[in-house]
Structure formats: C-alpha cells, structure tokens
Amino acid sequence: MSEENIKQSVREFYDQVGWQAIGETLYQNAQYEDLRPVSQVYLHRCHMRVKRHLAHSGTYFLDAGSGPVQYPEYLTYSEGYQARVCMDISIVALKEARKRVGEHGLYVLGDITHLPFKSDVFDGISALHTIHHVPMADKGLAYGELFRTLRPERSMVVVDGWTNAPLMVHSKRFMAGMQRLRGWWERKNKKVTEEPEDKELHSKQSKEPSLEKKFRPAGTFVEKFDADGLIDLLTGKMNFEILVWRSVSVAFLRAVIYPDWGGRFWLKVLFWLEERFPRLLGRVGQYPLVVIHKPSETSQQQLTSSDV
Numbered sequence: 001m002s003e004e005n006i007k008q009s010v011r012e013f014y015d016q017v018g019w020q021a022i023g024e025t026l027y028q029n030a031q032y033e034d035l036r037p038v039s040q041v042y043l044h045r046c047h048m049r050v051k052r053h054l055a056h057s058g059t060y061f062l063d064a065g066s067g068p069v070q071y072p073e074y075l076t077y078s079e080g081y082q083a084r085v086c087m088d089i090s091i092v093a094l095k096e097a098r099k100r101v102g103e104h105g106l107y108v109l110g111d112i113t114h115l116p117f118k119s120d121v122f123d124g125i126s127a128l129h130t131i132h133h134v135p136m137a138d139k140g141l142a143y144g145e146l147f148r149t150l151r152p153e154r155s156m157v158v159v160d161g162w163t164n165a166p167l168m169v170h171s172k173r174f175m176a177g178m179q180r181l182r183g184w185w186e187r188k189n190k191k192v193t194e195e196p197e198d199k200e201l202h203s204k205q206s207k208e209p210s211l212e213k214k215f216r217p218a219g220t221f222v223e224k225f226d227a228d229g230l231i232d233l234l235t236g237k238m239n240f241e242i243l244v245w246r247s248v249s250v251a252f253l254r255a256v257i258y259p260d261w262g263g264r265f266w267l268k269v270l271f272w273l274e275e276r277f278p279r280l281l282g283r284v285g286q287y288p289l290v291v292i293h294k295p296s297e298t299s300q301q302q303l304t305s306s307d308v
C-alpha cells in the first residue's frame with residue numbers, strides 16, 4: 001500500500017469507527033485503554049506527566065492528531081494559552097474536539113507530515129499516539145514538521161508505544177501466570193467481580209469468543225519504533241530526551257492489577273519507580289515520553305555553522 005493509501009485508510013478508520021461514540025464521553029477507540037476505576041489514579045498521573053514539559057502559557061498550542069481531546073487531562077495542557085490548535089486527519093475527530101474545546105480551539109484538518117502552519121509559531125506542541133499511524137518512511141517528516149513549527153526556546157512532547165518493549169516482552173509469562181492465578185482464585189471463591197465485562201474480556205477459560213474479539217474492529221495501520229530506531233532517526237537533528245510516560249501496557253494492567261489484590265497500591269509503587277527511573281523505564285517500558293527542545297535561534301545558527 002502506498003503512503004497516501006495508508007493515510008486514507010487511517011482517516012477512514014477514525015471517521016467511521018475509532019471516533020464513533022459508544023457512550024456520552026466514550027468512543028470505540030477507548031477499548032484500547034484500561035478504563036477500570038482501579039487504574040484511574042495511575043492513568044491520571046501518567047497523563048499529567050505531559051504537562052510538566054510544556055510551557056504553561058503562550059499564544060498557540062498545537063495538539064497534533066488531537067482526536068476528540070478525549071481525556072479531561074488533555075484540556076489542562078493548553079489552559080494557559082490563547083488558543084489550542086486541534087489538528088487531525090479525521091474530520092469526525094475535529095467535530096468531537098470542538099464539543100470539548102469550544103471557542104478556545106481552532107480546528108484544522110491536516111496531515112502531521114505536511115503541517116499547514118508557518119515555522120516557529122507554537123509555544124507548545126503535543127502529539128500523543130499519533131506518529132505511530134505514520135508509515136516508517138514518513139516518520140522523519142512528522143518529527144521535522146513538529147520541530148519546524150515549534151517556537152525556539154520551547155518544548156514539545158511526543159508519546160507513542162514502542163514495538164516489542166523489553167519490559168513487556170519479559171513480562172509475558174508473569175502476565176499469563178497472574179491471569180491463571182486470578183481465574184483459579186475466582187473459581188475457588190465463586191467470585192462475582194465488580195467488573196464483569198473486564199473479567200469476560202480476558203478470561204482465557206471462556207469458550208465464547210471474548211467481548212474484545214467480538215467488538216474490536218479490525219483496527220488500522222500502526223507502525224512503531226523500538227528505542228534504537230527513534231534514537232537513530234533523531235540524533236543530530238534535534239535535542240531530545242526519552243523519558244517514561246507509562247511503563248506498562250493495557251494488557252499488563254488488565255492481567256496483573258485487580259482492585260481486591262492491592263491494585264491501587266501496586267500502581268502507586270509502579271508510578272514511584274517510574275518517577276525514580278524515568279530514563280530507564282522510558283527506554284524499556286511500553287510508552288516513552290519524548291521531549292524535544294528547540295534551542296534559541298542563535299544556538300541553531302551556531303550549530304549550523306559548526307556543521308559546515
């Protein structure tokens with residue numbers, strides 16, 4: 001499939017499936033997240049990590065691949081800005097975003113690899129779970145465009161998952177073991193869980209196809225880096241730092257974290273570890289938070305002349 005066809009299929013997926021509402025504030029796409037109450041505090045704190053690295057005020061904030069701005073935490077990133085520019089390839093995403101961002105927003109249908117904006121205009125930029133939809137050959141363009149439009153002396157944040165994150169690869173047996181143990185424990189205690197859908201979603205014992213399989217749409221194009229791939233792409237082109245956004249996947253949370261098995265406590269421990277070792281867990285964990293800082297114009301000129 002050509003790069004253009006890939007983008008078109010991603011757009012069609014989000015217009016027709018991903019951003020179709022299945023509840024008042026819930027989209028089809030939300031099935032990729034762990035929405036159980038036990039994980040909410042941990043997920044909230046991970047979302048708020050993005051804000052730490054962005055200027056707290058400015059003129060324009062760019063939300064690249066904004067989707068419908070689906071989590072309340074996202075709104076806080078641009079609260080000190082004059083306007084939030086929601087840019088997305090999906091018109092449905094933008095219509096939904098307008099319902100949440102309202103007058104504070106400007107809504108632009110566009111492609112992250114060819115941004116329709118002047119250089120150096122945004123005081124802050126986030127691109128959350130967007131670049132993983134861009135084909136590998138175009139990922140450099142996407143990062144380059146975000147960097148071009150960022151104002152000097154400001155920072156932007158990119159969050160995407162790694163492919164084969166080492167921590168998750170090495171946790172597979174542990175996850176399977178925990179799921180089996182939980183299944184055994186629930187059968188032994190004839191436990192009716194507080195969250196029956198979740199139990200059904202992941203019960204390997206179920207003879208029926210799981211809810212996840214029944215309702216999960218086919219999905220769309222995703223291509224991810226491993227840490228070395230991203231480092232190769234960005235080194236020498238921009239100043240970047242890889243930190244942790246969230247070290248574990250949704251599958252890990254669902255397999256290992258249960259409200260009545262100290263789930264909230266274990267997530268506190270995990271968050272503490274992430275705060276203590278952000279660089280290590282950013283590289284080996286599931287979701288890195290990439291912070292890119294654009295130097296002042298003078299430093300950029302010095303960099304260019306020393307390159308010559």
Ligand SMILES: C[S@@+](CC[C@H](N)C(=O)[O-])C[C@H]1O[C@@H](n2cnc3c(N)ncnc32)[C@H](O)[C@@H]1O
Pocket residue numbers: 007010011014064065066067068069070071087088089090093110111112113127128129130133134
């Ligand atoms: C997984 S969703 C994430 C949405 C939002 N950033 C979030 O974290 O909830 C990916 C979004 O990126 C958009 N997208 C995918 N490819 C894009 C591209 N080439 N240019 C702009 N937006 C794109 C999709 O339409 C979708 O709304």
